[in-house]
Amino acid sequence: MTRTARVDAVVVGAGPAGLACATDLCDAGLEVVLLESAGRVGGRMVSDYQDGFVLDRGFQVFNTAYPQVRRRVDLRALRLKAFEAGFVLARGARGERRDRVADPTREPGALPGMLRLGPPRDLLALAALGTWDMLAPVGLVKRRRGTTVRQALQGAGLDDAFCEAVLAPFLRGVFLDQDLAVSGRFFHLVLRSMLRGSLCLPERGVAQIPLQLAERLPVGVLRLGSGVERLDGDGVRLAEGGQVRAPAVVVATGPAAARALLPQLPPVSARAVTTLYHAAPEAPWPSRQLLVDGDGQLLHTSVVSNVQPGYAPPGVALVSTSLLGTASPEQVQAAERRLAELYRTSTRTWERIAVHRISEALPALPAAQPLSLRTRLGPGRYVCGDHRATASVQGALASGAHAAREVLHDLAARQPRPEALRELRNASGATR
Numbered sequence: 001m002t003r004t005a006r007v008d009a010v011v012v013g014a015g016p017a018g019l020a021c022a023t024d025l026c027d028a029g030l031e032v033v034l035l036e037s038a039g040r041v042g043g044r045m046v047s048d049y050q051d052g053f054v055l056d057r058g059f060q061v062f063n064t065a066y067p068q069v070r071r072r073v074d075l076r077a078l079r080l081k082a083f084e085a086g087f088v089l090a091r092g093a094r095g096e097r098r099d100r101v102a103d104p105t106r107e108p109g110a111l112p113g114m115l116r117l118g119p120p121r122d123l124l125a126l127a128a129l130g131t132w133d134m135l136a137p138v139g140l141v142k143r144r145r146g147t148t149v150r151q152a153l154q155g156a157g158l159d160d161a162f163c164e165a166v167l168a169p170f171l172r173g174v175f176l177d178q179d180l181a182v183s184g185r186f187f188h189l190v191l192r193s194m195l196r197g198s199l200c201l202p203e204r205g206v207a208q209i210p211l212q213l214a215e216r217l218p219v220g221v222l223r224l225g226s227g228v229e230r231l232d233g234d235g236v237r238l239a240e241g242g243q244v245r246a247p248a249v250v251v252a253t254g255p256a257a258a259r260a261l262l263p264q265l266p267p268v269s270a271r272a273v274t275t276l277y278h279a280a281p282e283a284p285w286p287s288r289q290l291l292v293d294g295d296g297q298l299l300h301t302s303v304v305s306n307v308q309p310g311y312a313p314p315g316v317a318l319v320s321t322s323l324l325g326t327a328s329p330e331q332v333q334a335a336e337r338r339l340a341e342l343y344r345t346s347t348r349t350w351e352r353i354a355v356h357r358i359s360e361a362l363p364a365l366p367a368a369q370p371l372s373l374r375t376r377l378g379p380g381r382y383v384c385g386d387h388r389a390t391a392s393v394q395g396a397l398a399s400g401a402h403a404a405r406e407v408l409h410d411l412a413a414r415q416p417r418p419e420a421l422r423e424l425r426n427a428s429g430a431t432r
């Protein structure tokens, strides 16, 4: 790039939100530069490839029901393999009690176990909640009252003791939130997408999703290793020196980096997680299910190579385990002892191959926050990302699309070049 370049729009950050935004702007015929400080695309959706293993940076699953995902991603090319629906809840000091929790209309075999989960009143309330979230129009789900997850469960008529024993251990792993104080509206959307779709792993890891999005960009748009130091009057200043000038700048970074570039943004608290990866000479169980620790020492564990054989070399199993927060070395050792209890096996032959401590894994979505925040901050300034919508790849992509629409609208109003304008308006309508 020359020391000063001029384009129609600069997008800062090539995570899912920035990739979606840049793609929509390019599709509308704009000259765009997408600046990414790292040496690769994907942001938090990254995978490492180590000795034949695929190690996602933190346990991540890909939900096939997300509308933005369906619109933008070639699912066949990802060679997805799905987890079995629901989860297994292990309770008791040594995890001796096992219960399958799943939608019995999809997993009829889970029904007898489901009936033993709790009092009939709670089971009926749970069934009603799931049916409503799955079948109601999404607009109604989004417009529900601004409660916390815990209040949403209470509002559905579920008893606190049942929630704490059966649902909370699983939901803490979804939202990375011990208190379940995040948005109940988001909970309803997540439940809806889980009941409608499948939780999958791509053959070569979650990183394949942003890589696929990046491949759609015209040559020359994406600049890796180009961190933005600050925004200035008519563009951005690069950390390595130089400037890119543009009438529209979209900040599509994570929340902390966005606030460093746009100090007017409110602070966003982040949820942390630690994911351990172990190689085992054989799978400790044959299942493709998530094993949830009802005792709360671990969030959950699964043999990811049972789900997606591409995650481990032949003859070895890959076990992924997540803990809330950034775990100390002692907590990691305690987690390994707990794994032996949960899988009812000796883990002495297991090899710990990675520990990912991710302090800013998910933005906390407060109960009162709408599920989509405006992206336009002022003339020529926009912000998008999962912290402006929901903490998921769907939220990030939708927020990126939202920012692109606002940029297109504003540029169309500002520089009425007849042909470009017509295209912009069409594209703006098409992505809505």
Ligand SMILES: Cc1cc2nc3c(=O)[nH]c(=O)nc-3n(C[C@H](O)[C@H](O)[C@H](O)COP(=O)(O)OP(=O)(O)OC[C@H]3O[C@@H](n4cnc5c(N)ncnc54)[C@H](O)[C@@H]3O)c2cc1C
Binding pocket: 012, 013, 014, 015, 016, 017, 018, 035, 036, 037, 038, 041, 042, 043, 044, 045, 057, 058, 059, 060, 061, 062, 063, 226, 227, 228, 229, 252, 253, 254, 257, 273, 358, 360, 361, 362, 384, 385, 386, 387, 390, 391, 392, 393, 394, 396
């Ligand atoms: C452990 C974990 C588990 C998850 N599980 C799931 C899941 O199961 N399902 C799901 O849907 N979602 C999951 N997510 C969330 C999902 O990964 C995020 O919602 C999504 O990646 C957010 O995308 P984004 O584009 O908003 O931000 P990011 O992915 O954070 O991308 C921001 C980009 O901006 C770049 N950047 C930052 N500062 C600058 C700068 N100054 N200049 C240039 N570039 C900059 C960063 O390097 C990064 O590439 C998980 C996330 C984590 C970490």
